[in-house]
Amino acid sequence: MLTVRALYTEYATPRGPAVKAAQDVTFEVPSGKFFTLLGPSGCGKTTTLRSIAGLERPVGGDIVVNGKVVYSSERKIFIPPNRRNFGMVFQSYAIWPHMTVFANAAFPLEVRKNKLPKNEIREKVMRVLTAVGLEQYAERDATKLSGGQQQRLALARALVMEPELLLLDEPLSNLDAKLRDRMRFELKRIQRELGLTTIYVTHDQGEALALSHEIAVMNEGRIVQVGSPRTIYEHPRTKFVADFIGTTNFIDGIVLGHEEAAQRWRVRTPAGDMLVQTDSALTPNMRVTVSIRPEDVELSETAGDASGPQNLTSGLVDQKVFLGDFVDFQVKIGDFILLSRAHPSLRTPIGEKIHVRMNPDKCVAIPDDGAARAAA
Amino acid sequence: MQAGGQAPASDARVAEAASGPGAGMPPRLQGDAPRVDAQWAILGSVVAVTAWLALVPLGFLVWQSFLTPHSARAPARFTLKNYIEAYTSVETLLLFFNSLQFAIGAAVLALVVGTALAWVNERTNTPLKPLFYALSIIPLIIPGILFVVSWIMLASPKIGIINLVLQSLFSTDHVFVDIYSMSGMIWVDGLHYAPIAFLLMTAAFRSMDPSLEESAMMCGASMAQIARRITLKLAWPAIAASFLILFVRSIESFEVPALLGLPVGLRVFTSSIYDAIHAYPSNIGLASAYAITLLVITMAGVTLQSRVTGQGHRYSTVTGKGFRPRRIDLGRWKYLTAGLFLLYATLVVILPFCVLVWSSLQKYYAAPSMAALQTLSFDAYRTILNYPSAGTAVWNSVVLSLGSATAVMALTAVICWIVLRTKIPGRALLDNMASAPLVMPGLVMGLAIMICYLTIGGGVYGTIWILFIAYVTRFMPYGMRYNAASMAQLHRELEESAAMAGATWFTAFRRIVLPLLKPGLIAGWIYIVIVSVRELSSSILLYSPGTEVVSIVIWELWQNGQYVELSAFGVMLIGALFVFVMVAQLLGKRFGIKEA
Ligand SMILES: Nc1ncnc2c1ncn2[C@@H]1O[C@H](COP(=O)(O)OP(=O)(O)OP(=O)(O)O)[C@@H](O)[C@H]1O
Ligand SMILES: [Mg+2]
Numbered sequence: 001m002l003t004v005r006a007l008y009t010e011y012a013t014p015r016g017p018a019v020k021a022a023q024d025v026t027f028e029v030p031s032g033k034f035f036t037l038l039g040p041s042g043c044g045k046t047t048t049l050r051s052i053a054g055l056e057r058p059v060g061g062d063i064v065v066n067g068k069v070v071y072s073s074e075r076k077i078f079i080p081p082n083r084r085n086f087g088m089v090f091q092s093y094a095i096w097p098h099m100t101v102f103a104n105a106a107f108p109l110e111v112r113k114n115k116l117p118k119n120e121i122r123e124k125v126m127r128v129l130t131a132v133g134l135e136q137y138a139e140r141d142a143t144k145l146s147g148g149q150q151q152r153l154a155l156a157r158a159l160v161m162e163p164e165l166l167l168l169d170e171p172l173s174n175l176d177a178k179l180r181d182r183m184r185f186e187l188k189r190i191q192r193e194l195g196l197t198t199i200y201v202t203h204d205q206g207e208a209l210a211l212s213h214e215i216a217v218m219n220e221g222r223i224v225q226v227g228s229p230r231t232i233y234e235h236p237r238t239k240f241v242a243d244f245i246g247t248t249n250f251i252d253g254i255v256l257g258h259e260e261a262a263q264r265w266r267v268r269t270p271a272g273d274m275l276v277q278t279d280s281a282l283t284p285n286m287r288v289t290v291s292i293r294p295e296d297v298e299l300s301e302t303a304g305d306a307s308g309p310q311n312l313t314s315g316l317v318d319q320k321v322f323l324g325d326f327v328d329f330q331v332k333i334g335d336f337i338l339l340s341r342a343h344p345s346l347r348t349p350i351g352e353k354i355h356v357r358m359n360p361d362k363c364v365a366i367p368d369d370g371a372a373r374a375a376a
Numbered sequence: 377m378q379a380g381g382q383a384p385a386s387d388a389r390v391a392e393a394a395s396g397p398g399a400g401m402p403p404r405l406q407g408d409a410p411r412v413d414a415q416w417a418i419l420g421s422v423v424a425v426t427a428w429l430a431l432v433p434l435g436f437l438v439w440q441s442f443l444t445p446h447s448a449r450a451p452a453r454f455t456l457k458n459y460i461e462a463y464t465s466v467e468t469l470l471l472f473f474n475s476l477q478f479a480i481g482a483a484v485l486a487l488v489v490g491t492a493l494a495w496v497n498e499r500t501n502t503p504l505k506p507l508f509y510a511l512s513i514i515p516l517i518i519p520g521i522l523f524v525v526s527w528i529m530l531a532s533p534k535i536g537i538i539n540l541v542l543q544s545l546f547s548t549d550h551v552f553v554d555i556y557s558m559s560g561m562i563w564v565d566g567l568h569y570a571p572i573a574f575l576l577m578t579a580a581f582r583s584m585d586p587s588l589e590e591s592a593m594m595c596g597a598s599m600a601q602i603a604r605r606i607t608l609k610l611a612w613p614a615i616a617a618s619f620l621i622l623f624v625r626s627i628e629s630f631e632v633p634a635l636l637g638l639p640v641g642l643r644v645f646t647s648s649i650y651d652a653i654h655a656y657p658s659n660i661g662l663a664s665a666y667a668i669t670l671l672v673i674t675m676a677g678v679t680l681q682s683r684v685t686g687q688g689h690r691y692s693t694v695t696g697k698g699f700r701p702r703r704i705d706l707g708r709w710k711y712l713t714a715g716l717f718l719l720y721a722t723l724v725v726i727l728p729f730c731v732l733v734w735s736s737l738q739k740y741y742a743a744p745s746m747a748a749l750q751t752l753s754f755d756a757y758r759t760i761l762n763y764p765s766a767g768t769a770v771w772n773s774v775v776l777s778l779g780s781a782t783a784v785m786a787l788t789a790v791i792c793w794i795v796l797r798t799k800i801p802g803r804a805l806l807d808n809m810a811s812a813p814l815v816m817p818g819l820v821m822g823l824a825i826m827i828c829y830l831t832i833g834g835g836v837y838g839t840i841w842i843l844f845i846a847y848v849t850r851f852m853p854y855g856m857r858y859n860a861a862s863m864a865q866l867h868r869e870l871e872e873s874a875a876m877a878g879a880t881w882f883t884a885f886r887r888i889v890l891p892l893l894k895p896g897l898i899a900g901w902i903y904i905v906i907v908s909v910r911e912l913s914s915s916i917l918l919y920s921p922g923t924e925v926v927s928i929v930i931w932e933l934w935q936n937g938q939y940v941e942l943s944a945f946g947v948m949l950i951g952a953l954f955v956f957v958m959v960a961q962l963l964g965k966r967f968g969i970k971e972a
Contacts, residue, residue: 055590057705082593094591098609108595111605154591161595 001031001197002052002165007061009044009051021047023221025061029214032195034188038208039218040244045201046091046169048218052199053088053167054081065164087158088167091174093150095142101153102138105129108161128156131190148179155187159194166191166198172207184210205245209233217241235279239366242291249297249339251290253365255282262309264360270336274311275360280367288365296362297340299329301348303355311358317350331356418882422790423806429849430809433824434816440827441664458661462669467643471666474637475627475644475673478561482629483622485566490573491615493720495607497574498581499589501703502713511721515571517953518728519910521631521930522946526728527564528635529735529939531555537731540743556640565632567724569622576621580614581607599704613684620681624674628817630913635934645670646819646913653823653917660827667820674815729950736943756944765932766945769924772840776925777908780847781901787848788855788900789893792863793885807856814853818913821850826917838920846914851904858903862896863889902960909953 007025010018022044029035037045050056052063054070057078063071065086070079096104106125109116116124129135132152137145145153151171158166171187172180188211191198202208208215209229216226217240225237236242239250253269264275265282267290276290303312315333322344329340331354338356348354444455462468496502497509515523531538533551542552554560588610592602608615633647643651645666652663706713735741736756742748760766788810794800795807813821825846829837836842866889890897912927919928926949933942 053594055593080593081590082596082598084594085596086594088591088594090587090591092585092587094585094587096588096592096606096610098612107592107597107605111592111595111597111601157591157595167594 001033001066002029002035002199003062003064004028004048004052005062005064007048007051007058007063009047009056009058011047020221022051022058025218025221025223027216027223027226029197029199031197033213034191034198034200034211036200036202036208036212036215037218038202038205038215038244041203043218044221045203045218047221049167049169049199049201052165053086054079054084084165085161085163086165086167087161087163089151089154089158089169089171091170093154093171093174095145095150095153097141097143099142100138101129101134101140101142101145104142104153105156105160108157125156125160128160131159132156132186147175148183151175151183152186155190159190159196163196166196168198168200170202171200173202173204180207187211209245217244219244234362235364236291236366237279239289239291239368242364242366246293247339248291248293251292251336251338253288253290255284255286255288255365257284258282259309262360264309265365267365271333271338272311272313274358274363275309276363276365277361278365280365282365282367287368289368291364291366292358292362294328294339294341296359297331297338298357298359299331299340299342299346299348300355300357301346309360311360311363312355314353314355317348317352317354320350329354418790419794419800422787422794423802425787426791426806426809426852429845429852430812433821433828433849436828436831437664437667437820437824440660441668443661455661458665461662462665471643471645471648474558474642475670477558478565478633478637478644479623479627479629481558481562482565482569482626482632483619485562486569486573486622486626487577487615487619489566489570489720490575490618491577491611493570493717494574494577494581495603496713496716498578499607499704500706500710500713502706502710502717504714504717508717508721511725512571512574514954515568515724517906517910517957518950519912519927519930519946520568520629521635521912521927521934522732522950523568523728524564524631524635525930525934525939525942525946526731527560528555529731529741530727531560535741535743537743556636556642558637558642561632561636561642564636565626565629568632569625570720570724572625573618573622576618577611577614580611580618584610616684617681620677620684624677624681624815627670627673627677628819628913630817630819630916645673646817649819649823650916660823663823664827667817667823670817671815671820674817678815729947732943732946732950734943735940736947738940741939756940757948760941760944760948763929763941763945765921765924766929768922769926769929772843772923773909773925773927776840776843776847777905780844780851780908781904783844783848784851784855784904785859785897785901788852788859789890789897792856792859793889796860796863810856811853813849816850818850818911819917821846822914822917825849825914838923840923842918843915843923843925846918847908847911850911850914851907854904854907855900858896858900859893862893866892902957906953906957909949 005026007022008020009022010020012018025044025048027035037048039045047056051058051071058071058073060073061071062069062073065084069075069077070084071077096107099107102125105128106121109121109124115121126135126138129138132155134149134152134156137149142150142153151174154171168187172183175183184207190196200208200211209232212229214226215229215232216223217232218224219240225232225241227235232241233245236245236248242248242250251269251271251274253267253274256266256268256273258264259266259275262275264277267274267276267288269290274290276288278288282288303314313333315331315338317329318332318337319330321328325344326341327344327346329342329346329348331338331340333356340356441458442454442456444453444457493508493512497505528536530536531553533539533554533556536553536555539552543549555564584607589602589606592606597605627644628646630646630650633642633644634650637643638647638651649663649666649670652659652666734744737752737754738748739751739753739755742751791806791810795803816824825842826837829842829845836845909925910927911925912931915925915928916931919925924932926945930942930945930949933939933945
């Protein structure tokens with residue numbers, strides 16, 4: 001459906017070199033899927049989205065939608081944004097303040113070359129306004145809408161064009177937390193019902209995990225990993241991804257060797273020797289970082305039994321914070337502090353000994369940057 | 377020309393412009409009776425000075441408009457004759473009609489040109505833009521009278537270069553363009569004010585969220601549809617406000633109607649006021665009646681404009697992230713828009729300046745030709761350097777502009793501080809008083825001040841002080857604007873912490889507030905220096921032999937028909953002003969001022 005290949009976009013600056021805002025961005029989105037660009041502020045998400053929209057003119061690469069090339073640097077094709085028929089929701093919503101709600105939503109149909117008859121326009125607009133729950137506000141001034149309603153109107157305006165592609169730039173970031181949760185479900189519902197291919201930009205990992213079929217994590221203008229929310233969460237390929245998505249423990253270590261029996265690598269760490277899994281090519285003596293999520297660090301007051309390959313160790317409770325539906329423990333193993341998220345029923349006092357179990361499937365070894373480069 | 381320029385001379389009230397963390401109590405003073413006295417003494421004198429400057433001459437003007445001419449034989453008596461004469465003659469109706477036609481025409485021309493250029497400059501990828509922005513500012517430093525004179529040299533029916541060139545080209549004696557006409561007046565005035573429209577509309581486009589236009593583009597709208605249905609509609613409040621500002625400026629214009637209209641009997645209010653004063657015997661009562669009518673029109677214009685500006689806020693959209701202005705790619709059309717830039721620069725800067733330079737190098741004024749090329753000389757420069765009143769005028773202008781700029785900025789800094797930072801009763805009135813001269817056309821103010829000081833005596837009339845008073849009064853509103861803008865950004869806590877540290881309010885003002893206001897003060901000061909040097913319409917009624925200023929010398933040279941000397945003087949003046957602005961900008965950059 002959408003194919004982006006080797007996209008490269010830069011901004012000329014009055015002084016100094018151009019800002020390379022997106023480099024070598026490549027991904028593919030199947031029809032009807034919800035695809036998210038995720039990354040910290042300034043990593044080039046908006047730039048990528050705007051390049052797809054045609055609001056920025058990239059320097060290199062190809063963008064193909066439904067087999068139609070909308071941009072190609074080699075073939076010198078650039079279809080202007082107003083002829084791409086993509087719906088876009090801007091972060092500021094960009095609701096036109098001098099029009100009513102209805103006029104805002106009807107605009108895309110009114111500026112078309114072969115304009116529909118008035119009653120047909122009316123019918124279509126009312127249908128999308130109903131879909132986003134704004135039908136009773138149709139004749140209101142657009143400025144008199146609340147933030148959430150403006151957001152829906154922006155969505156309605158994008159939907160009414162029956163776009164080939166829906167582009168959303170942090171549409172929920174201006175809403176308060178409660179409303180954001182609700183709109184998240186609504187967005188997902190509308191997207192699924194209409195089967196729209198959607199590109200979504202956000203810096204909120206929770207949003208990305210909840211909404212997407214697939215996520216591309218970006219950093220410094222490049223995509224660092226593409227995958228399903230589960231893959232990204234459970235098999236981060238780099239430290240950056242592991243750190244950016246959720247909280248995690250990083251344990252430095254050195255690869256000892258491969259354990260054929262367990263199909264796992266053995267790594268020496270300050271928290272003891274560990275069995276770990278990895279998607280990367282490891283070699284003995286390589287420096288790696290082991291990432292394990294706090295909720296995967298299991299604690300118990302009794303020593304666990306080692307049925308199958310397990311990482312078992314023990315430490316002392318150093319700190320704990322009660323958070324309602326769980327308790328965060330800091331466990332001291334030697335000099336190393338390991339963060340664990342446990343069920344509130346675990347009440348081991350501070351200073352007591354506690355047993356730690358980490359499933360090797362959840363321990364991900366990530367080669368350090370230098371090591372990875374050397375291996376590559 | 378009326379003072380024009382960067383200061384958005386919009387609505388009169390400053391307190392509105394600078395709301396927010398502004399108002400509050402002055403740093404509280406405990407005990408210490410003498411200090412409190414000092415505070416009230418300064419406040420009192422500021423209020424008194426402002427009231428004296430802004431209100432008293434106006435009172436005299438109104439009073440005078442109800443009096444018969446004062447002469448040796450008969451003392452002045454109360455009469456309604458001035459108004460009856462002014463309002464019952466058919467001529468007044470014509471005057472009214474001419475004034476409106478002229479002001480609306482010039483405002484529309486300036487607005488169309490300025491808006492188009494601002495849009496092209498802000499929203500498209502037209503080449504030559506940086507150059508253009510600089511070029512568009514230059515007309516603001518050229519005295520209006522020089523602009524008018526150069527257009528007479530270009531387009532007068534007899535000596536105008538455009539006519540001569542076209543006539544020799546088509547070998548006819550047909551007059552192609554005639555600057556001495558209503559359309560000629562509108563053309564010159566409109567072009568002259570186009571830079572102001574350009575600056576006002578540039579500000580409007582800059583404050584508009586570009587994603588409003590981008591989203592229209594994503595909806596499939598064409599460029600024309602976006603311009604018509606989104607951009608222009610959103611800019612509408614700014615356009616309306618700019619139109620009213622330009623309308624007021626044009627109806628106050630003096631040099632265009634005086635130089636282009638009067639010779640052919642095309643009269644508007646300003647030129648009629650001037651005529652009534654310079655008639656023999658001069659009819660000051662009638663001039664005052666006209667002046668008050670004009671004042672009512674400008675007041676209506678300014679009031680309406682502040683309404684429109686207030687309503688415009690309805691449209692101001694708040695967005696979270698910084699704007700990224702997107703330049704529309706015009707493709708091949710960009711050469712056309714660049715061509716329009718060049719055409720505009722030619723009409724407003726290059727042609728007028730070149731024609732002045734040309735004529736300044738002649739012995740007697742002649743249109744460019746091979747023959748005239750043989751007789752180039754610097755005689756005119758030599759003459760003007762020995763011209764008796766030129767040296768005095770330059771000296772007077774320098775002293776007056778530096779003095780009035782300093783006085784205005786100091787006075788309005790205190791006024792703004794009182795208005796924005798204290799809860800003293802009546803501070804809104806003070807604000808209004810200090811901003812009121814904005815609605816006073818220069819000629820009207822000149823007349824009012826003239827009447828005032830002729831009546832009360834005191835030896836001010838006929839000295840340079842009367843010009844000083846006029847300049848300070850006229851430019852007080854600009855000082856208010858610059859000071860209010862920078863004071864609004866100044867956090868109260870800075871002052872309060874000084875007060876907490878035991879400083880008196882005076883020390884706090886001098887040691888904390890003033891240094892922080894410096895950039896705004898310097899920018900405003902530079903601006904007022906420039907507009908003071910250009911000032912003509914008040915000075916023309918107030919100067920006397922020995923107190924001429926540069927614009928008056930140009931006026932006299934024109935009346936004497938000394939065109940080549942005028943040109944030489946004008947070229948030198950523009951050069952000097954240009955150097956001043958450049959130096960000021962350089963220094964401004966050193967001191968961290970963004971715009972001068
Ligand atoms: N118009 C521009 N001119 C110059 N540099 C720009 C421009 N727009 C963006 N940049 C730079 O390009 C880089 C990527 O910006 P982009 O807006 O794509 O980031 P983002 O991931 O959307 O960030 P955010 O989450 O803050 O919106 C940033 O370093 C930014 O400063
Ligand atoms: Mg962004």
